[in-house]
Amino acid sequence: xxxxxxxxxxxxxxxxxxxxxxxxxxxxxxxxxxxxxxxxxxxxxxxxxxxxxxxxxxxxxxxxxxxxxxxxxxxxxxxxxxxxxxxxxxxxxxxxxxxxxxxxxxxxxxxxxxxxxxxxxxxx
Amino acid sequence: xxxxxxxxxxxxxxxxxxxxxxxxxxxxxxxxxxxxxxxxxxxxxxxxxxxxxxxxxxxxxxxxxxxxxxxxxxxxxxxxxxxxxxxxxxxxxxxxxxxxxxxxxxxxxxxxxxxxxxxxxxxxxxxxxxxxxxxxxxxxxxxxxxxxxxxxxxxxxxxxxxxxxxxxxxxxxxxxxxxxxxxxxxxxxxxxxxxxxxxxxxxxxxxxxxxxxxxxxxxxxxxxxxxxxxxxxxxxxxxxxxxxxxxxxxxxxxxxxxxxxxxxx
Numbered sequence: 186x187x188x189x190x191x192x193x194x195x196x197x198x199x200x201x202x203x204x205x206x207x208x209x210x211x212x213x214x215x216x217x218x219x220x221x222x223x224x225x226x227x228x229x230x231x232x233x234x235x236x237x238x239x240x241x242x243x244x245x246x247x248x249x250x251x252x253x254x255x256x257x258x259x260x261x262x263x264x265x266x267x268x269x270x271x272x273x274x275x276x277x278x279x280x281x282x283x284x285x286x287x288x289x290x291x292x293x294x295x296x297x298x299x300x301x302x303x304x305x306x307x308x309x
Numbered sequence: 310x311x312x313x314x315x316x317x318x319x320x321x322x323x324x325x326x327x328x329x330x331x332x333x334x335x336x337x338x339x340x341x342x343x344x345x346x347x348x349x350x351x352x353x354x355x356x357x358x359x360x361x362x363x364x365x366x367x368x369x370x371x372x373x374x375x376x377x378x379x380x381x382x383x384x385x386x387x388x389x390x391x392x393x394x395x396x397x398x399x400x401x402x403x404x405x406x407x408x409x410x411x412x413x414x415x416x417x418x419x420x421x422x423x424x425x426x427x428x429x430x431x432x433x434x435x436x437x438x439x440x441x442x443x444x445x446x447x448x449x450x451x452x453x454x455x456x457x458x459x460x461x462x463x464x465x466x467x468x469x470x471x472x473x474x475x476x477x478x479x480x481x482x483x484x485x486x487x488x489x490x491x492x493x494x495x496x497x498x499x500x501x502x503x504x505x506x507x508x509x510x511x512x513x514x515x516x517x518x519x520x521x522x523x524x525x526x527x528x529x530x531x532x533x534x535x536x537x538x539x540x541x542x543x544x545x546x547x548x549x550x551x552x553x554x555x556x557x558x559x560x561x562x563x564x565x566x567x568x569x570x571x572x573x574x
Contacts, residue, residue, distance in 0.1 A: 195443075195477060196358075196362075197438060197439045197442045197443075198359065198361070198362030198363075198390075198393070198394045198397060199361060199362055200442065201362070201390065201438075201442075202361070202362045202365040202366060202369070202390075205366075205369055205387075205390075206365070206369055209369065209373065209378070216442065218442055218443040218444065218480050219443075219480050222444065222480065222481065242477050242478050242480070243478075243480060269354060269357065269358055288358065288361055289357060289358070289360055289361035289364065290361065290365075291364075291365075291368065292365050292368045292369055292372075
Protein backbone atom coordinates (compact mmCIF):
# COMPACT_ATOMS: atom_id res chain seq x y z
CA UNK A 186 0.00 0.00 0.00
CA UNK A 187 1.24 3.44 -0.75
CA UNK A 188 0.03 6.83 0.32
CA UNK A 189 0.58 9.43 3.01
CA UNK A 190 -2.04 9.49 5.77
CA UNK A 191 -2.46 12.18 8.42
CA UNK A 192 -4.17 11.33 11.74
CA UNK A 193 -5.47 14.33 13.74
CA UNK A 194 -6.71 13.44 17.24
CA UNK A 195 -5.99 14.93 20.67
CA UNK A 196 -6.18 11.46 22.28
CA UNK A 197 -2.67 10.06 22.07
CA UNK A 198 -4.00 6.47 22.38
CA UNK A 199 -6.26 6.86 19.33
CA UNK A 200 -3.71 8.64 17.14
CA UNK A 201 -1.00 6.10 18.03
CA UNK A 202 -3.36 3.18 17.32
CA UNK A 203 -4.41 4.39 13.86
CA UNK A 204 -0.75 5.23 13.14
CA UNK A 205 0.31 1.67 14.08
CA UNK A 206 -2.50 0.01 12.11
CA UNK A 207 -1.78 1.95 8.91
CA UNK A 208 2.02 1.76 9.26
CA UNK A 209 1.70 -2.04 9.51
CA UNK A 210 -0.32 -1.90 6.26
CA UNK A 211 2.56 -0.12 4.53
CA UNK A 212 1.29 3.48 4.50
CA UNK A 213 3.36 6.44 5.61
CA UNK A 214 1.62 8.07 8.56
CA UNK A 215 1.89 11.49 10.24
CA UNK A 216 0.06 12.52 13.41
CA UNK A 217 -1.12 15.84 14.87
CA UNK A 218 -2.60 16.55 18.32
CA UNK A 219 -5.11 19.22 17.33
CA UNK A 220 -6.74 20.90 14.36
CA UNK A 221 -4.24 23.73 14.09
CA UNK A 222 -1.26 21.35 14.03
CA UNK A 223 -3.19 19.16 11.56
CA UNK A 224 -3.74 22.04 9.14
CA UNK A 225 -0.09 23.02 9.35
CA UNK A 226 0.93 19.44 8.46
CA UNK A 227 -1.59 19.35 5.59
CA UNK A 228 -0.28 22.51 3.94
CA UNK A 229 3.32 21.37 4.36
CA UNK A 230 3.16 17.64 3.55
CA UNK A 231 -0.03 17.32 1.46
CA UNK A 232 -1.35 13.97 2.71
CA UNK A 233 -3.48 11.75 0.46
CA UNK A 234 -5.97 11.01 3.25
CA UNK A 235 -6.86 12.52 6.65
CA UNK A 236 -8.41 10.84 9.70
CA UNK A 237 -9.88 13.78 11.62
CA UNK A 238 -11.33 13.78 15.15
CA UNK A 239 -14.42 15.93 15.69
CA UNK A 240 -13.90 17.05 19.31
CA UNK A 241 -10.50 18.60 19.92
CA UNK A 242 -9.02 21.54 21.80
CA UNK A 243 -7.52 24.55 19.98
CA UNK A 244 -9.30 23.85 16.68
CA UNK A 245 -11.96 21.18 16.26
CA UNK A 246 -12.89 18.98 13.29
CA UNK A 247 -15.63 21.30 12.01
CA UNK A 248 -13.24 24.27 11.93
CA UNK A 249 -10.57 22.20 10.17
CA UNK A 250 -13.05 21.14 7.47
CA UNK A 251 -14.06 24.77 6.89
CA UNK A 252 -10.41 25.84 6.69
CA UNK A 253 -9.67 23.04 4.19
CA UNK A 254 -12.46 24.19 1.86
CA UNK A 255 -11.09 27.72 1.80
CA UNK A 256 -7.54 26.59 0.97
CA UNK A 257 -7.29 25.38 -2.66
CA UNK A 258 -4.00 23.55 -1.94
CA UNK A 259 -5.73 21.08 0.45
CA UNK A 260 -9.38 21.32 -0.62
CA UNK A 261 -10.55 17.93 -1.91
CA UNK A 262 -8.27 15.77 0.23
CA UNK A 263 -10.51 12.92 1.44
CA UNK A 264 -11.35 13.15 5.17
CA UNK A 265 -12.59 10.42 7.52
CA UNK A 266 -14.34 12.30 10.32
CA UNK A 267 -14.29 10.46 13.68
CA UNK A 268 -16.50 10.87 16.74
CA UNK A 269 -18.14 8.89 19.52
CA UNK A 270 -21.31 10.88 18.83
CA UNK A 271 -23.77 9.74 16.16
CA UNK A 272 -23.08 11.06 12.67
CA UNK A 273 -26.41 12.95 12.60
CA UNK A 274 -25.30 15.10 15.55
CA UNK A 275 -21.86 15.75 14.11
CA UNK A 276 -23.29 16.53 10.66
CA UNK A 277 -25.20 19.50 12.14
CA UNK A 278 -21.87 21.34 12.38
CA UNK A 279 -19.82 19.57 9.72
CA UNK A 280 -19.95 19.10 6.01
CA UNK A 281 -17.39 18.38 3.30
CA UNK A 282 -16.09 15.15 4.84
CA UNK A 283 -15.81 11.97 2.80
CA UNK A 284 -16.65 9.26 5.35
CA UNK A 285 -17.64 8.98 9.00
CA UNK A 286 -16.15 6.53 11.51
CA UNK A 287 -17.97 6.18 14.85
CA UNK A 288 -15.86 5.57 17.94
CA UNK A 289 -15.25 3.01 19.31
CA UNK A 290 -14.11 1.53 16.01
CA UNK A 291 -12.52 -1.76 14.94
CA UNK A 292 -9.09 -1.69 13.33
CA UNK A 293 -10.52 -3.41 10.25
CA UNK A 294 -12.67 -0.32 9.64
CA UNK A 295 -9.53 1.82 9.56
CA UNK A 296 -7.79 -0.34 6.95
CA UNK A 297 -10.95 -0.76 4.84
CA UNK A 298 -11.56 3.01 4.74
CA UNK A 299 -7.91 3.76 3.94
CA UNK A 300 -7.87 1.25 1.06
CA UNK A 301 -11.17 2.49 -0.36
CA UNK A 302 -10.44 6.21 -0.14
CA UNK A 303 -6.84 6.00 -1.35
CA UNK A 304 -7.90 3.97 -4.39
CA UNK A 305 -10.63 6.57 -5.09
CA UNK A 306 -8.20 9.46 -4.78
CA UNK A 307 -5.74 7.63 -7.07
CA UNK A 308 -8.39 7.25 -9.77
CA UNK A 309 -9.56 10.88 -9.65
CA UNK B 310 -68.94 14.05 60.65
CA UNK B 311 -69.07 17.75 60.01
CA UNK B 312 -66.10 19.18 58.14
CA UNK B 313 -65.44 22.89 58.31
CA UNK B 314 -66.30 24.59 55.01
CA UNK B 315 -63.09 26.55 54.95
CA UNK B 316 -59.87 26.44 56.94
CA UNK B 317 -59.32 29.30 59.39
CA UNK B 318 -57.02 31.93 57.79
CA UNK B 319 -53.89 31.04 59.82
CA UNK B 320 -54.27 27.29 59.00
CA UNK B 321 -54.74 28.09 55.30
CA UNK B 322 -51.56 30.20 55.26
CA UNK B 323 -49.57 27.43 56.90
CA UNK B 324 -50.98 24.78 54.50
CA UNK B 325 -50.07 26.98 51.54
CA UNK B 326 -46.57 27.46 52.93
CA UNK B 327 -46.19 23.69 53.40
CA UNK B 328 -47.39 23.10 49.84
CA UNK B 329 -44.96 25.69 48.53
CA UNK B 330 -42.13 24.03 50.46
CA UNK B 331 -43.14 20.66 49.02
CA UNK B 332 -43.11 22.07 45.49
CA UNK B 333 -39.65 23.51 46.10
CA UNK B 334 -38.36 20.17 47.39
CA UNK B 335 -39.82 18.34 44.37
CA UNK B 336 -38.10 20.81 42.02
CA UNK B 337 -34.79 20.23 43.84
CA UNK B 338 -35.23 16.45 43.56
CA UNK B 339 -36.11 16.61 39.85
CA UNK B 340 -32.99 18.67 39.27
CA UNK B 341 -30.87 16.20 41.28
CA UNK B 342 -32.22 13.24 39.27
CA UNK B 343 -31.51 15.09 36.00
CA UNK B 344 -27.97 15.87 37.20
CA UNK B 345 -27.46 12.20 38.08
CA UNK B 346 -28.74 11.10 34.65
CA UNK B 347 -26.33 13.53 32.97
CA UNK B 348 -23.51 12.18 35.11
CA UNK B 349 -24.32 8.56 34.18
CA UNK B 350 -24.37 9.46 30.47
CA UNK B 351 -21.07 11.35 30.71
CA UNK B 352 -19.55 8.53 32.79
CA UNK B 353 -20.58 5.85 30.27
CA UNK B 354 -19.08 7.93 27.46
CA UNK B 355 -15.89 8.51 29.45
CA UNK B 356 -15.42 4.82 30.18
CA UNK B 357 -16.22 3.66 26.65
CA UNK B 358 -13.83 6.03 24.86
CA UNK B 359 -10.55 4.81 26.40
CA UNK B 360 -11.54 1.21 25.56
CA UNK B 361 -11.01 1.93 21.84
CA UNK B 362 -7.19 2.05 22.03
CA UNK B 363 -7.09 -0.95 24.39
CA UNK B 364 -9.20 -3.21 22.16
CA UNK B 365 -7.53 -1.85 19.01
CA UNK B 366 -4.02 -2.48 20.30
CA UNK B 367 -4.98 -6.04 21.33
CA UNK B 368 -6.53 -6.73 17.89
CA UNK B 369 -3.44 -5.36 16.19
CA UNK B 370 -1.20 -7.50 18.36
CA UNK B 371 -3.27 -10.63 17.64
CA UNK B 372 -3.33 -10.01 13.89
CA UNK B 373 0.43 -9.54 13.75
CA UNK B 374 1.16 -12.51 16.00
CA UNK B 375 -1.05 -14.75 13.84
CA UNK B 376 0.74 -13.52 10.73
CA UNK B 377 4.11 -14.08 12.45
CA UNK B 378 5.12 -10.52 11.59
CA UNK B 379 6.25 -9.17 14.97
CA UNK B 380 9.77 -9.26 16.36
CA UNK B 381 10.09 -9.51 20.14
CA UNK B 382 10.89 -5.76 20.26
CA UNK B 383 7.69 -4.90 18.37
CA UNK B 384 5.77 -7.26 20.62
CA UNK B 385 7.13 -5.55 23.72
CA UNK B 386 6.31 -2.10 22.28
CA UNK B 387 2.70 -3.12 21.61
CA UNK B 388 2.25 -4.65 25.08
CA UNK B 389 3.65 -1.46 26.65
CA UNK B 390 1.11 0.57 24.66
CA UNK B 391 -1.70 -1.65 25.93
CA UNK B 392 -0.38 -1.17 29.46
CA UNK B 393 -0.32 2.62 28.99
CA UNK B 394 -3.87 2.66 27.57
CA UNK B 395 -5.09 0.63 30.56
CA UNK B 396 -3.42 3.03 33.01
CA UNK B 397 -5.27 5.85 31.24
CA UNK B 398 -8.55 3.94 31.63
CA UNK B 399 -7.94 3.32 35.34
CA UNK B 400 -7.26 7.03 35.89
CA UNK B 401 -10.55 7.99 34.27
CA UNK B 402 -12.42 5.39 36.31
CA UNK B 403 -10.65 6.76 39.42
CA UNK B 404 -11.89 10.27 38.64
CA UNK B 405 -15.45 8.97 38.30
CA UNK B 406 -15.15 7.15 41.63
CA UNK B 407 -13.88 10.34 43.27
CA UNK B 408 -16.81 12.30 41.83
CA UNK B 409 -19.23 9.73 43.22
CA UNK B 410 -17.51 9.64 46.65
CA UNK B 411 -17.35 13.43 46.94
CA UNK B 412 -20.98 13.85 45.85
CA UNK B 413 -22.22 11.31 48.39
CA UNK B 414 -19.96 12.61 51.17
CA UNK B 415 -17.98 9.36 51.35
CA UNK B 416 -14.61 10.76 50.23
CA UNK B 417 -11.92 9.94 52.79
CA UNK B 418 -8.23 10.67 52.73
CA UNK B 419 -5.77 7.86 53.43
CA UNK B 420 -2.74 9.59 54.90
CA UNK B 421 0.78 8.22 54.76
CA UNK B 422 4.31 9.68 54.63
CA UNK B 423 5.10 10.74 51.06
CA UNK B 424 7.79 12.56 49.07
CA UNK B 425 6.04 15.15 46.87
CA UNK B 426 9.19 15.78 44.76
CA UNK B 427 9.35 12.08 43.92
CA UNK B 428 5.68 11.99 43.02
CA UNK B 429 6.01 15.09 40.80
CA UNK B 430 8.98 13.60 38.93
CA UNK B 431 7.13 10.30 38.47
CA UNK B 432 3.94 12.00 37.25
CA UNK B 433 5.79 14.15 34.74
CA UNK B 434 7.60 11.03 33.49
CA UNK B 435 4.24 9.29 33.00
CA UNK B 436 3.16 12.14 30.71
CA UNK B 437 6.28 11.84 28.52
CA UNK B 438 4.49 10.19 25.55
CA UNK B 439 1.44 12.45 25.70
CA UNK B 440 3.59 15.58 26.01
CA UNK B 441 5.80 14.56 23.09
CA UNK B 442 2.72 13.85 20.99
CA UNK B 443 1.30 17.34 21.76
CA UNK B 444 4.65 18.99 21.10
CA UNK B 445 4.96 20.14 24.74
CA UNK B 446 8.12 20.05 26.77
CA UNK B 447 7.48 19.58 30.48
CA UNK B 448 10.08 21.26 32.70
CA UNK B 449 10.29 20.29 36.33
CA UNK B 450 11.69 22.52 39.08
CA UNK B 451 11.48 20.76 42.44
CA UNK B 452 13.84 20.33 45.41
CA UNK B 453 15.50 16.94 45.91
CA UNK B 454 12.89 15.94 48.53
CA UNK B 455 9.65 17.42 49.88
CA UNK B 456 8.39 15.20 52.66
CA UNK B 457 4.94 15.38 54.19
CA UNK B 458 1.94 13.29 55.13
CA UNK B 459 -0.67 13.14 52.39
CA UNK B 460 -3.04 10.87 50.52
CA UNK B 461 -0.87 9.80 47.58
CA UNK B 462 -3.77 8.89 45.27
CA UNK B 463 -5.43 12.24 45.97
CA UNK B 464 -2.18 14.06 45.14
CA UNK B 465 -1.90 12.01 41.91
CA UNK B 466 -5.46 12.97 40.99
CA UNK B 467 -4.64 16.67 41.43
CA UNK B 468 -1.38 16.46 39.45
CA UNK B 469 -2.79 14.30 36.65
CA UNK B 470 -5.62 16.74 36.05
CA UNK B 471 -3.51 19.89 36.14
CA UNK B 472 -0.73 18.51 33.93
CA UNK B 473 -3.04 16.86 31.38
CA UNK B 474 -5.06 20.11 31.10
CA UNK B 475 -1.88 22.11 30.51
CA UNK B 476 -0.79 19.70 27.75
CA UNK B 477 -4.25 19.52 26.16
CA UNK B 478 -5.15 23.22 26.12
CA UNK B 479 -1.69 24.65 25.44
CA UNK B 480 -0.18 22.23 22.88
CA UNK B 481 3.20 22.87 21.28
CA UNK B 482 4.23 25.06 24.21
CA UNK B 483 6.32 24.47 27.33
CA UNK B 484 4.71 23.43 30.63
CA UNK B 485 6.50 24.01 33.93
CA UNK B 486 5.83 22.02 37.10
CA UNK B 487 7.41 23.43 40.23
CA UNK B 488 7.23 22.94 44.00
CA UNK B 489 8.66 24.50 47.13
CA UNK B 490 8.47 24.14 50.91
CA UNK B 491 6.97 27.02 52.88
CA UNK B 492 7.54 26.03 56.51
CA UNK B 493 4.55 23.94 57.54
CA UNK B 494 3.11 24.18 54.00
CA UNK B 495 4.06 23.07 50.50
CA UNK B 496 3.21 24.93 47.35
CA UNK B 497 3.26 23.42 43.89
CA UNK B 498 2.19 24.88 40.58
CA UNK B 499 1.58 23.91 36.98
CA UNK B 500 2.20 26.67 34.48
CA UNK B 501 1.23 26.62 30.81
CA UNK B 502 1.77 29.08 27.97
CA UNK B 503 -1.75 28.68 26.54
CA UNK B 504 -4.45 31.25 25.81
CA UNK B 505 -5.02 32.02 29.52
CA UNK B 506 -8.30 31.98 31.45
CA UNK B 507 -10.46 35.11 31.77
CA UNK B 508 -11.26 36.46 35.24
CA UNK B 509 -14.92 35.58 34.77
CA UNK B 510 -14.10 31.95 33.98
CA UNK B 511 -11.72 31.40 36.89
CA UNK B 512 -14.40 30.53 39.45
CA UNK B 513 -16.55 28.68 36.91
CA UNK B 514 -13.88 26.17 35.87
CA UNK B 515 -14.00 24.59 39.34
CA UNK B 516 -17.70 23.82 38.95
CA UNK B 517 -18.97 20.46 37.71
CA UNK B 518 -19.32 19.85 33.94
CA UNK B 519 -17.78 23.22 33.21
CA UNK B 520 -15.07 24.27 30.87
CA UNK B 521 -13.73 27.75 30.56
CA UNK B 522 -13.46 27.56 26.79
CA UNK B 523 -16.12 29.04 24.55
CA UNK B 524 -19.03 26.96 23.31
CA UNK B 525 -17.78 27.30 19.74
CA UNK B 526 -14.94 24.96 20.61
CA UNK B 527 -15.70 21.32 21.23
CA UNK B 528 -13.45 19.50 23.63
CA UNK B 529 -13.03 15.90 24.55
CA UNK B 530 -12.58 14.98 28.16
CA UNK B 531 -14.71 15.24 31.14
CA UNK B 532 -15.26 18.71 32.47
CA UNK B 533 -15.33 17.56 36.10
CA UNK B 534 -11.56 17.28 36.43
CA UNK B 535 -11.04 20.70 38.00
CA UNK B 536 -14.12 20.30 40.17
CA UNK B 537 -12.62 17.08 41.56
CA UNK B 538 -9.27 18.84 42.03
CA UNK B 539 -10.94 21.71 43.94
CA UNK B 540 -12.88 19.32 46.17
CA UNK B 541 -9.82 17.18 46.94
CA UNK B 542 -7.67 20.23 47.70
CA UNK B 543 -10.38 21.45 50.11
CA UNK B 544 -10.54 18.00 51.75
CA UNK B 545 -6.76 18.24 52.22
CA UNK B 546 -7.28 21.61 53.97
CA UNK B 547 -5.46 23.39 51.15
CA UNK B 548 -6.18 26.05 48.57
CA UNK B 549 -6.00 26.24 44.78
CA UNK B 550 -5.81 29.43 42.75
CA UNK B 551 -5.44 30.18 39.06
CA UNK B 552 -3.58 33.29 37.88
CA UNK B 553 -2.21 34.76 34.67
CA UNK B 554 1.31 33.50 34.13
CA UNK B 555 4.03 36.05 33.51
CA UNK B 556 4.50 36.30 29.75
CA UNK B 557 1.11 34.66 28.96
CA UNK B 558 -0.73 31.50 29.88
CA UNK B 559 -2.13 30.29 33.19
CA UNK B 560 -0.62 29.04 36.41
CA UNK B 561 -2.53 26.80 38.82
CA UNK B 562 -1.07 26.96 42.33
CA UNK B 563 -1.93 24.50 45.09
CA UNK B 564 -0.93 25.10 48.72
CA UNK B 565 -1.26 22.25 51.21
CA UNK B 566 -0.35 21.68 54.86
CA UNK B 567 2.60 19.28 55.14
CA UNK B 568 1.59 17.57 58.38
CA UNK B 569 5.21 16.86 59.14
CA UNK B 570 4.12 15.76 62.61
CA UNK B 571 2.34 12.91 60.89
CA UNK B 572 -1.40 13.41 61.14
CA UNK B 573 -1.96 9.69 61.40
CA UNK B 574 -4.69 7.91 63.33
